Amino acid sequence: MMQDFDLFVIGAGSGGVRCARIAAQNGARVAIAERRHWGGTCVNLGCVPKKLMVYAAEYGREIADAPSYGWDVKPVAHDWSTLISAKDREIERLNRVYVSMLEKAGVTLFTGDASFVDAHTVEIGPSELAPDASVQRVRAKNIVIATGSTPTRLNIPGAEYAIVSDDAFHLSDRPERVAVIGSGYIGIEFAGIFAGLGSKVDLVFRQPHPLRGFDNELRAHLAELLPLNGIKAHPGRSPERIEKVADGYRLHLEGGDVIETDCVFMATGRHPNLAPLKLDNAGVATWDGRIPAKPDDATTNVPGIYAIGDVTDTYNLTPTAIAEGHILAERLFGEPGREWSFATTPKAVFFSQPLATVGLSEEEAVQSHDVDIYTSSFTPMRQTLSGRKGKTLMKLVVDAQSKIVLGAHMIGPDAPEIIQGLAIAITAKLTKRDFDRTIGLHPTSAEEFVTMRSLTRHVPRKAG
Numbered sequence: 001m002m003q004d005f006d007l008f009v010i011g012a013g014s015g016g017v018r019c020a021r022i023a024a025q026n027g028a029r030v031a032i033a034e035r036r037h038w039g040g041t042c043v044n045l046g047c048v049p050k051k052l053m054v055y056a057a058e059y060g061r062e063i064a065d066a067p068s069y070g071w072d073v074k075p076v077a078h079d080w081s082t083l084i085s086a087k088d089r090e091i092e093r094l095n096r097v098y099v100s101m102l103e104k105a106g107v108t109l110f111t112g113d114a115s116f117v118d119a120h121t122v123e124i125g126p127s128e129l130a131p132d133a134s135v136q137r138v139r140a141k142n143i144v145i146a147t148g149s150t151p152t153r154l155n156i157p158g159a160e161y162a163i164v165s166d167d168a169f170h171l172s173d174r175p176e177r178v179a180v181i182g183s184g185y186i187g188i189e190f191a192g193i194f195a196g197l198g199s200k201v202d203l204v205f206r207q208p209h210p211l212r213g214f215d216n217e218l219r220a221h222l223a224e225l226l227p228l229n230g231i232k233a234h235p236g237r238s239p240e241r242i243e244k245v246a247d248g249y250r251l252h253l254e255g256g257d258v259i260e261t262d263c264v265f266m267a268t269g270r271h272p273n274l275a276p277l278k279l280d281n282a283g284v285a286t287w288d289g290r291i292p293a294k295p296d297d298a299t300t301n302v303p304g305i306y307a308i309g310d311v312t313d314t315y316n317l318t319p320t321a322i323a324e325g326h327i328l329a330e331r332l333f334g335e336p337g338r339e340w341s342f343a344t345t346p347k348a349v350f351f352s353q354p355l356a357t358v359g360l361s362e363e364e365a366v367q368s369h370d371v372d373i374y375t376s377s378f379t380p381m382r383q384t385l386s387g388r389k390g391k392t393l394m395k396l397v398v399d400a401q402s403k404i405v406l407g408a409h410m411i412g413p414d415a416p417e418i419i420q421g422l423a424i425a426i427t428a429k430l431t432k433r434d435f436d437r438t439i440g441l442h443p444t445s446a447e448e449f450v451t452m453r454s455l456t457r458h459v460p461r462k463a464g
């Protein structure tokens with residue numbers, strides 16, 4: 001007899017695990033299938049191992065600066081394999097935590113590749129995590145597609161020589177020279193990691209400034225920090241082909257320049273995992289390579305089938321995937337308990353210096369508001385004795401009429417930690433007056449956000 005569930009979740013990543021757990025805790029009979037790694041991208045090939053590697057890079061800078069504070073530091077070297085094996089042990093521990101969390105919640109676990117037989121039947125077959133698994137079929141009243149996304153490789157000659165972020169976590173040695181293509185989140189974060197650990201890094205991107213979509217002033221400031229971190233930027237350039245040569249690779253750029261390197265790293269976006277799902281068998285519609293479902297609704301065109309997280313290609317962040325899973329599980333099996341503010345989702349890029357942002361950029365805000373801009377740029381106190389270069393930039397975007405703070409942006413040490421706090425203020429629609437009447441915490445960088453009193457500029461709403 002085929003097993004029958006109230007909810008079947010395909011994909012045990014950030015969104016799927018939360019959805020399964022909350023549904024089970026609300027009394028539903030829940031199963032989940034995972035084909036590759038319990039905990040999904042964030043835990044195995046994303047946020048967590050990335051952040052551990054960012055820490056590794058930051059230690060190098062701290063050791064370099066320590067003598068200015070009196071430390072007698074002997075010459076030090078970084079051992080890549082120690083870092084990778086320590087990171088792998090931590091990821092294995094987290095894998096087990098995810099499995100036990102699901103089991104404790106009473107969720108039935110299937111290891112394998114799941115696909116649709118029809119709108120209420122799923123088949124689970126062998127996968128890389130369970131190559132010898134026999135094929136099983138289960139039925140479910142509700143099915144959630146939480147299959148995440150996968151790195152996109154550019155279709156250029158020699159693309160097969162490039163690595164993507166999945167590979168970067170398991171390189172046997174740290175390449176001495178790395179050429180990163182793309183200056184989105186992953187390009188910037190890994191350029192910082194490799195440069196911080198001692199590699200010579202080239203960063204190739206099509207725009208004049210990195211991190212398209214972020215506040216332009218922040219992007220310009222980040223562009224200034226790249227060379228200070230030992231990263232050679234190639235703005236306004238596109239890759240043409242990759243050539244293998246005796247001592248590495250040549251990355252040919254359109255227009256003629258060539259970068260000699262040991263490793264070409266494509267950080268050129270991600271696309272939803274749809275291929276093996278056999279969505280046609282269930283009649284689930286896709287659009288532009290994704291399943292179009294709203295974050296606070298998750299419905300697809302087929303009743304009883306839902307999509308959450310990266311597979312919808314909306315926010316593509318872990319906390320939003322978790323929120324989407326939680327909202328859906330509560331809606332289907334519990335009491336919809338709380339409101340969620342997707343519009344004020346904070347974002348961070350863990351470069352050194354890290355940058356973080358919440359709410360509207362100046363360019364977004366002037367589409368609908370007259371805005372007042374407050375900025376502050378300064379050398380953080382930690383860098384005074386060391387003389388390390390690279391200023392912190394903080395920025396508030398304020399609605400000139402209501403004085404509501406529409407956006408807060410920062411690049412500098414601890415920016416993600418600081419902006420997470422400010423995200424509450426922005427979500428609560430607090431005004432510049434509320435910021436001004438808040439007493440600072442001294443001496444911190446964060447206090448600048450409540451002491452920016454002089455208007456930097458007024459920008460009228462964009463006509464049309």
Ligand SMILES: Cc1cc2nc3c(=O)[nH]c(=O)nc-3n(C[C@H](O)[C@H](O)[C@H](O)COP(=O)(O)OP(=O)(O)OC[C@H]3O[C@@H](n4cnc5c(N)ncnc54)[C@H](O)[C@@H]3O)c2cc1C
Binds near residue numbers: 186310
């Ligand atoms: C290098 C990197 C760094 C990142 N850093 C951050 C960060 O610092 N902060 C942040 O918020 N976000 C970060 N992200 C993004 C974050 O990891 C994703 O947004 C998040 O993991 C999405 O969760 P999800 O549940 O939608 O999908 P995933 O976590 O990708 O989970 C989907 C799961 O489904 C499984 N699966 C797919 N198809 C099937 C199938 N047919 N059958 C069974 N299982 C299947 C996959 O194996 C996977 O485990 C990063 C991503 C990357 C790549």
Ligand SMILES: NC(=O)c1ccc[n+]([C@@H]2O[C@H](COP(=O)([O-])OP(=O)(O)OC[C@H]3O[C@@H](n4cnc5c(N)ncnc54)[C@H](O)[C@@H]3O)[C@@H](O)[C@H]2O)c1
Binds near residue numbers: 182187189206347350
């Ligand atoms: N700190 C974080 O929260 C974090 C970290 C890493 C990843 N992520 C998530 O993962 C997603 C994927 O990250 P990503 O950096 O791969 O994607 P991205 O969309 O942020 O950046 C992709 C980059 O590739 C470039 N690119 C795309 N097509 C190209 C082409 N044909 N030629 C040259 N360049 C090209 C883009 O211009 C851009 O610079 C992010 O959007 C984000 O949602 C989040």
